[in-house]
Amino acid sequence: MTDGALEHTGPVDALLVLSFGGPEGQEDVIPFLENVTRGRGIPASRLEEVATHYRQLGGRSPINDLNREIIANVRAELARRGRDLPIYFGNRNWTPMIEETVRQMTADGVRSAAVFATSAWGGYSGCAQYQEDIARAREQVAGAPTMVRLRQFYDHPLFIERFAHDLRAAMASAAPGARVIFTAHSVPEAADAVAGPPALGGHLYSRQVAEAARLVAEAAGVADHDLVWQSRSGPPSVPWLEPDVVDHVREIAEAESVRDVVVVPVGFISDHVEVIWDLDTELVNEVSELGVTVTRTATPGPSPEFARMVLELLDEVETGVTGDRLGDVPALGCNRDGARCAVGCCAR
Numbered sequence: 001m002t003d004g005a006l007e008h009t010g011p012v013d014a015l016l017v018l019s020f021g022g023p024e025g026q027e028d029v030i031p032f033l034e035n036v037t038r039g040r041g042i043p044a045s046r047l048e049e050v051a052t053h054y055r056q057l058g059g060r061s062p063i064n065d066l067n068r069e070i071i072a073n074v075r076a077e078l079a080r081r082g083r084d085l086p087i088y089f090g091n092r093n094w095t096p097m098i099e100e101t102v103r104q105m106t107a108d109g110v111r112s113a114a115v116f117a118t119s120a121w122g123g124y125s126g127c128a129q130y131q132e133d134i135a136r137a138r139e140q141v142a143g144a145p146t147m148v149r150l151r152q153f154y155d156h157p158l159f160i161e162r163f164a165h166d167l168r169a170a171m172a173s174a175a176p177g178a179r180v181i182f183t184a185h186s187v188p189e190a191a192d193a194v195a196g197p198p199a200l201g202g203h204l205y206s207r208q209v210a211e212a213a214r215l216v217a218e219a220a221g222v223a224d225h226d227l228v229w230q231s232r233s234g235p236p237s238v239p240w241l242e243p244d245v246v247d248h249v250r251e252i253a254e255a256e257s258v259r260d261v262v263v264v265p266v267g268f269i270s271d272h273v274e275v276i277w278d279l280d281t282e283l284v285n286e287v288s289e290l291g292v293t294v295t296r297t298a299t300p301g302p303s304p305e306f307a308r309m310v311l312e313l314l315d316e317v318e319t320g321v322t323g324d325r326l327g328d329v330p331a332l333g334c335n336r337d338g339a340r341c342a343v344g345c346c347a348r
Contacts, residue, residue, distance in 0.1 A: 184267025
């Protein structure tokens with residue numbers, strides 16, 4: 001596909017929830033991080049530094065359990081609708097690996113499947129890498145089913161409204177006048193610059209994040225907000241999207257005497273390590289010495305709205321009819337068998 005139009009499939013035999021993966025025990029941490037960073041030249045010292053975050057959380061990332069919770073909620077919504085559709089779970093970096101899952105799907109007789117990737121965004125790691133995962137798994141499994149990935153959902157009305165609901169709740173519990181700060185995972189500036197169809201000028205990921213933050217703030221009745229980034233890795237010599245969330249809160253605390261912030265992790269669907277360590281632990285600890293109180297909003301993954309959104313995205317590819325969208329930035333990603341969804345849409 002070259003224009004981001006929906007890939008029409010008709011009814012599918014199964015739904016595959018495809019995610020990042022995470023370690024489920026202390027002995028898994030370093031092998032997992034090696035999988036994540038393979039080919040990127042990340043030094044062992046940096047892996048050990050990141051490993052301490054997981055080890056202080058018991059060596060277990062919550063991400064697999066959170067994805068299983070999403071799957072359970074989608075199953076419940078399917079049952080409410082009277083539909084019996086098998087749901088499978090696969091990961092890029094840790095068990096259950098997507099290759100194992102596609103092998104099981106094939107053995108079970110699945111001929112066509114929709115794929116829900118747990119990323120709302122464009123760009124390489126949020127979009128193209130999942131296309132590569134799908135293509136690689138299909139290449140390794142003879143007779144693998146046809147697989148159509150659901151589109152990016154950064155501006156889906158249910159996604160936006162759930163974040164807005166939780167932002168309103170956080171503001172109600174925070175001090176009056178608290179500064180609202182949206183945060184998402186940073187990426188290298190060079191990677192962001194080439195993300196998106198060239199005719200649209202690149203920067204698809206950062207533009208989608210900025211648009212999602214704007215939509216959530218508007219829906220929550222927030223007049224002003226800041227957008228920052230977090231969880232960068234790689235050598236300091238490589239520029240990544242800035243400002244960093246900790247640096248930003250420190251700056252506004254020192255320069256503007258801000259003492260209360262509400263942080264919205266708009267870049268994340270669930271409370272995995274980048275949320276509970278980078279925000280709930282590191283950010284809170286770093287700025288508490290400045291007298292700053294951090295109130296963090298919930299993430300939407302466990303909500304009933306999120307499960308309904310997944311099935312609305314599924315409806316789109318089964319019927320060929322695009323559902324409601326709120327944003328002005330493209331939402332690509334609907335494609336077949338791991339092919340890129342548009343020219344240049346998710347370049348490395």
